[in-house]
Amino acid sequence: xxxxxxxxxxxxxxxxxxxxxxxxxxxxxxxxxxKLGEMKGYKANAKMTLKMGTEPQVYNVEIWxxxxxxxxxxxxxxxxxxxxxILKNDDGxxxxxxxxNKSFKFQSEWPExxxxxxxxxxxxxxxxxxxxxxxxxxxxxxxxxxxxxYQNNKMLPYQEITINKKDLSPVSVKVMDPDxxxxxxxxxxxxxxxxxxxxxxxxMKKNMTSAxxxxxxxxxxxxxxxxxxxxxxxxxxxxxxxxxxxxENGERVVLTYEGTKSFTLVQEKAEVVQTSVSTNVNGDPVxxxxxxxxxxxxxxxxxxxxxxxMLASKDLTQVEMMEVARSVGRDPVK
Numbered sequence: 108x109x110x111x112x113x114x115x116x117x118x119x120x121x122x123x124x125x126x127x128x129x130x131x132x133x134x135x136x137x138x139x140x141x142k143l144g145e146m147k148g149y150k151a152n153a154k155m156t157l158k159m160g161t162e163p164q165v166y167n168v169e170i171w172x173x174x175x176x177x178x179x180x181x182x183x184x185x186x187x188x189x190x191x192x193i194l195k196n197d198d199g200x201x202x203x204x205x206x207x208n209k210s211f212k213f214q215s216e217w218p219e220x221x222x223x224x225x226x227x228x229x230x231x232x233x234x235x236x237x238x239x240x241x242x243x244x245x246x247x248x249x250x251x252x253x254x255x256x257y258q259n260n261k262m263l264p265y266q267e268i269t270i271n272k273k274d275l276s277p278v279s280v281k282v283m284d285p286d287x288x289x290x291x292x293x294x295x296x297x298x299x300x301x302x303x304x305x306x307x308x309x310x311m312k313k314n315m316t317s318a319x320x321x322x323x324x325x326x327x328x329x330x331x332x333x334x335x336x337x338x339x340x341x342x343x344x345x346x347x348x349x350x351x352x353x354x355e356n357g358e359r360v361v362l363t364y365e366g367t368k369s370f371t372l373v374q375e376k377a378e379v380v381q382t383s384v385s386t387n388v389n390g391d392p393v394x395x396x397x398x399x400x401x402x403x404x405x406x407x408x409x410x411x412x413x414x415x416x417m418l419a420s421k422d423l424t425q426v427e428m429m430e431v432a433r434s435v436g437r438d439p440v441k
Contacts, residue, residue: 132242148173196309205318222256339434343367370420397436
């Protein structure tokens with residue numbers, strides 16, 4: 108009997124010691140916020156895979172952040188030879204398209220106003236604010252499943268965030284649809300905390316110039332045609348008119364959709380400007396998955412694969428416009 112009691116006590120001790128090794132969800136959340144509070148900045152590299160079309164699109168993402176509010180996010184799709192940069196400094200938020208020598212400038216609350224799967228502080232905010240988030244601990248990682256804060260979170264309402272136990276760096280983020288199918292995957296390959304930066308690391312002109320050295324400005328291709336793209340997420344609307352208009356720079360295609368609601372989609376070859384141009388936008392940058400656009404009231408404008416797009420509607424909500432715009436980036440299907 109004594110041996111049995113000793114064995115039972117030993118088992119209980121092992122269970123207690125084992126339990127002591129497990130951290131609670133609130134413990135880990137507290138550590139993440141402490142890390143965020145102490146951090147002066149970081150650099151990170153990641154691969155972002157979008158699975159919203161027939162073929163996955165892969166982007167290399169380079170992230171710089173200097174506390175409290177300077178950001179530089181460089182997105183490159185090497186297969187399609189295109190790149191964009193989101194830059195935030197004291198002057199505002201910029202979206203740069205180096206190949207066209209163009210930029211949009213916003214007075215915006217980005218990135219605080221939405222989830223950002225490639226920003227560490229945004230992930231910590233999502234984990235902290237979602238009181239219904241689930242949590243589990245593995246040998247090397249902490250894994251959270253949280254709600255997202257996207258404007259179109261009906262399409263992408265959940266995300267699985269994996270954190271490295273060793274240094275609390277992000278490992279991966281899976282952004283999921285309502286069926287918990289991952290449509291966006293961000294895999295971090297390198298994260299370096301407490302990085303120092305030069306004074307001009309977040310300067311717009313310097314970043315535009317350096318980005319163009321890596322990916323030179325496109326040659327003039329105004330006389331070349333382009334493949335018209337048709338949106339897929341159109342609900343109870345249908346294409347009622349497709350009009351081609353000849354302009355000084357080539358052809359402009361205007362698609363008109365009507366039904367329960369209506370919208371117009373304009374497409375034309377992007378113009379390469381000789382002198383860098385920054386357009387002030389009274390709106391916000393919006394993540395369309397395959398590119399970053401500019402939303403102002405009832406319009407969204409963006410550039411993709413050398414083509415300028417503008418979506419306008421008095422009927423669609425901003426979330427509905429984003430869903431339509433996202434679906435334009437897929438393969439051309441009429």
